Amino acid sequence: MDLKALLQLLILMSVVRVAHFSKSSSKGRYMASVFSDLTSEEMTSVRTFLMDQEQLNLVPIRSHFGKNAIFMMELNLPKKRSVLNFLDNNGPKPQREAKVVIFFGDRAQPNVTEYIVGPLPHPYYYRPVTSKRNKPIRFESRPMTYMEYEKIQKHLMEFTKELNHILLETSGFSFYNCSSRCLSFTDIAPRGLNSGERRSWLILQKYVEGFFLHPIGVEILLNHRSLNPKEWMIEKIWYNGQYFDSVKELVHKYEKNELSKIQLSDDSQDPYSTFMPRGEFKIKTDIHGPKICEPQGKRYRVLGNYVEYTGWSFAYRVRPSAGLQIFDIQYNNERIAYEVSIQEAIAFYSGSTPAGMQTKYIDSGWGMGTVHYELAKGIDCPEEATYQDLYNYYDTDKPLRYKNALCIFEQPTGVPLRRHFDSTYNGGYSFYAGVENQVLVVRTTSTVYNYDYIWDFLFYQNGVIEVKVSATGYIHATFFTPDGLQFGNRVQSDVLGNLHTHLINYKVDLDIAGTENSFETIDLKYENITNPWSPDHFIVQSRMDRVPISSERQAAFRFGSHVPRYLMFVNPNKKNKWGHQKSYRIQYNSHAHSVLPRMWAEEKGISWSRYSLAVTRHRESEQSSSSIFIQCDPWDPNVYFENFIRNNQDIVNKDLVAWVTVGFLHIPHAEDIPNTSTPGNAVGFLLRPFNFFDEDPSVASRDTVIVRPTDKNFTKVNIQRWTPEVIGQCVSNKPFSYNGTYFSD
Numbered sequence: 001m002d003l004k005a006l007l008q009l010l011i012l013m014s015v016v017r018v019a020h021f022s023k024s025s026s027k028g029r030y031m032a033s034v035f036s037d038l039t040s041e042e043m044t045s046v047r048t049f050l051m052d053q054e055q056l057n058l059v060p061i062r063s064h065f066g067k068n069a070i071f072m073m074e075l076n077l078p079k080k081r082s083v084l085n086f087l088d089n090n091g092p093k094p095q096r097e098a099k100v101v102i103f104f105g106d107r108a109q110p111n112v113t114e115y116i117v118g119p120l121p122h123p124y125y126y127r128p129v130t131s132k133r134n135k136p137i138r139f140e141s142r143p144m145t146y147m148e149y150e151k152i153q154k155h156l157m158e159f160t161k162e163l164n165h166i167l168l169e170t171s172g173f174s175f176y177n178c179s180s181r182c183l184s185f186t187d188i189a190p191r192g193l194n195s196g197e198r199r200s201w202l203i204l205q206k207y208v209e210g211f212f213l214h215p216i217g218v219e220i221l222l223n224h225r226s227l228n229p230k231e232w233m234i235e236k237i238w239y240n241g242q243y244f245d246s247v248k249e250l251v252h253k254y255e256k257n258e259l260s261k262i263q264l265s266d267d268s269q270d271p272y273s274t275f276m277p278r279g280e281f282k283i284k285t286d287i288h289g290p291k292i293c294e295p296q297g298k299r300y301r302v303l304g305n306y307v308e309y310t311g312w313s314f315a316y317r318v319r320p321s322a323g324l325q326i327f328d329i330q331y332n333n334e335r336i337a338y339e340v341s342i343q344e345a346i347a348f349y350s351g352s353t354p355a356g357m358q359t360k361y362i363d364s365g366w367g368m369g370t371v372h373y374e375l376a377k378g379i380d381c382p383e384e385a386t387y388q389d390l391y392n393y394y395d396t397d398k399p400l401r402y403k404n405a406l407c408i409f410e411q412p413t414g415v416p417l418r419r420h421f422d423s424t425y426n427g428g429y430s431f432y433a434g435v436e437n438q439v440l441v442v443r444t445t446s447t448v449y450n451y452d453y454i455w456d457f458l459f460y461q462n463g464v465i466e467v468k469v470s471a472t473g474y475i476h477a478t479f480f481t482p483d484g485l486q487f488g489n490r491v492q493s494d495v496l497g498n499l500h501t502h503l504i505n506y507k508v509d510l511d512i513a514g515t516e517n518s519f520e521t522i523d524l525k526y527e528n529i530t531n532p533w534s535p536d537h538f539i540v541q542s543r544m545d546r547v548p549i550s551s552e553r554q555a556a557f558r559f560g561s562h563v564p565r566y567l568m569f570v571n572p573n574k575k576n577k578w579g580h581q582k583s584y585r586i587q588y589n590s591h592a593h594s595v596l597p598r599m600w601a602e603e604k605g606i607s608w609s610r611y612s613l614a615v616t617r618h619r620e621s622e623q624s625s626s627s628i629f630i631q632c633d634p635w636d637p638n639v640y641f642e643n644f645i646r647n648n649q650d651i652v653n654k655d656l657v658a659w660v661t662v663g664f665l666h667i668p669h670a671e672d673i674p675n676t677s678t679p680g681n682a683v684g685f686l687l688r689p690f691n692f693f694d695e696d697p698s699v700a701s702r703d704t705v706i707v708r709p710t711d712k713n714f715t716k717v718n719i720q721r722w723t724p725e726v727i728g729q730c731v732s733n734k735p736f737s738y739n740g741t742y743f744s745d
C-alpha cells in the first residue's frame, strides 16, 4: 500500500461512524425476555420434573408407541394484561411457565392433555389447561410421531409382501430387498372422514431425490387407529384408477389380468426432480451474482430476542405450532402492535385419486413451527445476516437445537424510499434528492414435508411493516390419469400437479398508541353536485365514505364480499398534529378465496378461512385461531374460530385483534418442476401508518443524498449526505458522484 492510500484509509477510519444504540437497549432486552422461548435448560428441567410425577406414568416418546409421553413443550405466554403492566408500569415480571402437551395412550380413555408447568427454571407445580370447550382433546387428533411412522413403515413392508411383484413390475421399485430402488410413501391428511378416525391414505413413491414427484400409481388406505399396531388394516387400495378392497383382491385381479396394468418408464438415474443444473442459458455465466454487504458494520442490534433498528424495536419468539411471533412492536417508543404472528397455513387439494381428493393439509398439525432447518448463508439469507439458533421440544426426549434457523438482516430493496429530480425543463435541474430504501428483515422457514414456506417480517424506515410468506419446495403431486386434468396439469408423463389453495392466517393484535382502538373503513362514493363555478353543469366526483364498524360480526369480511379499500385501526383518543386520529392501515397483497362451503365437514376446522379479515376484542381465551390438533380432527375442532365472533361484541374503543387471511390458488404447471419458485408465489399484507405520525418518520433517515447545482452552468454541484462520503471496499472504493444533466451533445 502506498502512502497516499494509507493516508486515505486512515482518514476513512477516523470518520467511520457506527450505529449508536440507545442506552435503554439492555432494558429492552430484559423487557423482551418476557416473550422469549424456553431455553434448553428450562426444557430439560420441565421434562425432569414431569418424568418424576408418578401418577403421570410417563415414558420416553422415542422408545414407545401409544404410552403416556411428553409430546411437546413451549413457553406459556403470560397474559397480556400482566405483560403490559410489566412493560409499561414497572409492574412485576410475569412468572415464566411452560405449556406441555402430553399424550395419554396408556389410559382407559386415551386422550391428550395440556399442562401448565412452573415456575421456571425450577418447576414445582403443574396443572391442566382449562378451556371453555370442556371436552378432552381426542387422542386420535394428535399429530403423528416418529414412532408411529416407524410402525407404519414396518407394517407397510409386511402388508405389501404379497404385492411385491406387482410393485416391481409397475415401477421397478419395491419395499423389499430394494437396496437402491426402494419405495417410500407420503401420508396425507386428514386421516378419515369423521372425528375419532385415524386412517390415512398413503401415496407410494419411488425413493429418489425429490420423491414427492414420483408416484407409482398405487395409493393405500391404512387404518392405524388402534394403539396395538397388530390390529392395523389396509382398508382400500387404489391402483391406476381402480379401487380394491384388499391386497388379495388386487393380486387376484392383477394375476388374472382383470385390471388395467401400468408399467412406468425408468427415470431414476437422471430424475427430473433434482436441483442439478441442466441445459444452458443464452447468456452463460458461472461467476457470482451481486451480494449484500455492510461496509461499515451493522445498523441494527439483536440482544437475545430483542431487536432494535432505526425507529423500531420489537421482540420475537418462534412457537412450535405455527412459528414466528413478533411482540411489542414500537416505533420511537410508541407501541403499534402487541403481537403480529403466524397462526396457520393450509393447502386444500383437489384430485381424481383418493389421496388427491382427500388432501387438506393444515400445517401447524405437522409442527410447522419446528421444521425450521438451517438457513444457507448467501442463499436463504445474506451471508452477513445475524443467525440465531432455535430450540424445539417436539416429538423428542431432549431439546433439539436447530442451528441458524432464524436470520435477521438489513437489505437494500433496490428501489429508493423517496426521490425527486427537480427539473428546470431547460436542460438543468434545481436539485436531486433521494433516500436509499433499506429494510430490516426477520426470517424463518418451515419445510413442511414437501413444501417450504419462507416467513418474512420486514420493517421499513417509514413506519411500514410488511408481513410476507413465500412458497417454494416440491409440489404435492399424484399419479397422472386422464381424468386428473380437471384438477391440474400433467407435469411429467406419470405426474399430475394437483390444484390447491394456500391460505395463511395471521393474528395482528394492533395497539395503536395504546390498547383502546376502533376499527373503520374508508372507500369512495360518487357525488353528483351542481357545479358551483358553472351552475348549468354538474360535477361528479368521489368523496370519502368513512364507515365506523362497531361490532365483531360487522367487522368480519367474508371472502367474495366487498372489502373497502382502506381498513383502518384508529386510536380515537390520540390525534396527530393535524387533528386526525392516529391510525394504522392494513393493506393486502393477496389473491385468496375460501376453499370449502361454509360448515362443510372439514371446513369447521378452518373457520378463520371464511374471512379475509375479522376483527375481534382481545381475549386471553382466544389466543390462537388454530391448533396442532385440527389436522387430524377438523370435524370437531378444539379451536373453533367462528366462536370468536359469535358473541358479536362491541369493538369501539377496545383492545382489538385483526385476524388476517391471505393466500393464493396454485394450479401447478410444467414450471413447478423441479420446484415451485418464489417469484409470484408470495403473499402477505402491510401495516402502514396513516396519520399516526405528523409526517413521514423516515425524514430521520441519514440514508439521504441531496445534490444542488452551485452555478448556472452546472459545472459544480454541492452534494449533501449524512453517511460517510466513501462507502468502503465492499461495494466501491470511489465516492458517490452525480451529474444529472441532460444537455444535448
Ligand SMILES: [Cu+2]
Binding pocket: 347, 471, 500, 502, 666, 676
Ligand atoms: Cu402450492
